[in-house]
């Protein structure tokens with residue numbers, strides 16, 4: 001089954017009189033259960049592609065299909081529902097709601113989904129422990145380091161077991177050891193629950209875990225290889 | 231339902247993230263609410279008293295007259311019911327008070343001056359409870375019985391006529407055959423009233439004495455009935471109307487004294503306008519506060535949308551935040567208004583600043599009056615209008631693009 005399919009998508013940003021082709025007639029197909037790493041030099045279009053797949057940004061042309069549904073023509077409300085139910089996000093720049101504690105941030109998506117408090121509580125505590133944040137549940141984002149915040153975001157992205165996880169530089173602020181732990185967690189989820197992962201990264205350490213490496217440049221895919229994960 | 235809890239928690243946290251702004255806005259709402267309720271209570275108190283004074287002087291809550299009397303208050307249009315018939319029908323009806331009177335226009339003449347007045351022939355015992363004259367505070371004495379042969383006049387009139395207790399005056403009016411009816415009286419008492427108009431316009435004599443002077447037998451021209459609440463005279467009206475039949479006119483006080491009646495009606499409108507005006511002043515601050523709160527939260531709102539909150543939930547969140555702020559302000563403002571009115575209910579003496587207020591019918595002691603309806607109205611006005619004022623900033627917030635939030639760096 002195809003989890004994600006992009007057909008000939010283009011996205012152009014205009015800055016001053018310069019047109020920047022962030023995505024340039026890009027097509028890609030990702031099967032359910034794949035573990036994909038997106039790599040490119042900075043500005044290569046990784047974030048733009050993840051946003052298109054997540055329905056956060058609509059391409060100028062082309063089609064985007066997620067889980068068998070065409071999403072580039074959906075309304076905002078439908079997109080929100082799709083994201084809430086099916087997609088876990090780790091964003092590159094801004095992830096946590098500053099007025100909520102670590103645990104409340106992890107529970108946020110489940111809360112909006114309407115998961116019962118007891119269940120929410122157990123799940124969030126388990127995941128916070130798995131990402132190595134036990135004892136920090138009640139801290140506000142401002143009271144945590146960048147790496148800790150990042151781990152809260154990761155916990156939130158996977159806590160409700162979405163079918164698809166889109167992670168933009170999830171290890172950017174982490175030391176190699178913690179980064180490796182997180183990746184192990186991702187791999188576990190991927191193998192046990194067939195969760196599809198699409199991860200944008202510069203990190204060589206992260207790439208080792210990928211089963212499929214997609215290299216981009218100037219909004220195009222320049223290389224797409226399967227590899228044996230570490 | 232669950233989502234509401236999430237929204238309420240977020241709204242509450244955001245409200246207190248910027249204490250200073252929230253507290254300033256809260257202060258404005260508290261002040262506005264206080265002003266709405268306090269000023270309304272003052273005005274209500276003033277009007278209440280004007281009306282209460284007016285009613286006690288003239289109408290009684292519900293009145294019965296002979297047909298045509300209200301247009302031409304003459305002795306020829308007396309009530310075709312005897313005092314005995316009234317007593318038989320209403321003695322046990324449960325009114326606070328009731329009485330029958332003779333009330334006709336007359337001319338009073340002293341050695342020096344003449345004036346047109348309203349002659350009230352009363353049974354002093356029956357009217358004691360609702361008369362505007364404090365029997366105990368009369369210079370000289372008040373009437374003692376319906377057969378009393380003296381006359382009691384107002385202080386102002388006594389000045390004008392250059393007469394005083396112990397002197398004689400002459401009253402002149404018409405009998406039922408339109409012949410002159412007159413009689414000399416000794417001034418036995420001079421009263422003071424809250425309103426100058428009463429002191430100038432009314433003279434009291436015994437009911438039987440008046441009937442004899444006017445050659446009208448035992449007839450009367452007016453019956454007055456007093457209930458518990460001048461704002462709600464319908465129960466009294468219905469009972470009286472059912473008891474007296476069709477040969478007479480039954481009127482509510484608002485129909486007899488259209489000036490005071492209109493005033494009471496206008497008051498309700500005035501109170502609402504006053505509340506809305508204060509709210510409009512508040513709404514600028516409120517909208518501004520919300521716009522700022524939303525603006526500094528662009529990224530967080532974008533993030534929530536990106537994570538799967540629907541725009542409607544963002545809209546709800548901002549509106550809840552605004553409603554919380556208003557509700558909190560209303561609570562404190564209402565409590566404060568209550569706390570500042572209750573100690574004043576004994577009366578605020580305005581005689582120092584209020585010279586001349588008496589002329590247009592207000593007395594110099596102001597009794598603020600806190601009505602539950604007014605408090606509810608103030609709260610409803612603020613919440614309902616506040617809801618609409620919040621719509622625009624909230625709607626704008628719900629239109630944000632999630633992608634702007636998560637890609638913007640810094």
Ligand SMILES: Nc1ncnc2c1ncn2[C@@H]1O[C@H](COP(=O)(O)OP(=O)(O)OP(=O)(O)O)[C@@H](O)[C@H]1O
Nearest residue numbers: 013015020022040041042043044045046047048049
């Ligand atoms: N909102 C925007 N306005 C203008 N240009 C943009 C915008 N977003 C992205 N771009 C441009 O589109 C191109 C692709 O950007 P994108 O963020 O997808 O790259 P990236 O691969 O994620 O880079 P990085 O590794 O630095 O995160 C870049 O040239 C970027 O400058």
Ligand SMILES: [Mg+2]
Nearest residue numbers: 046047092168
């Ligand atoms: Mg990027």
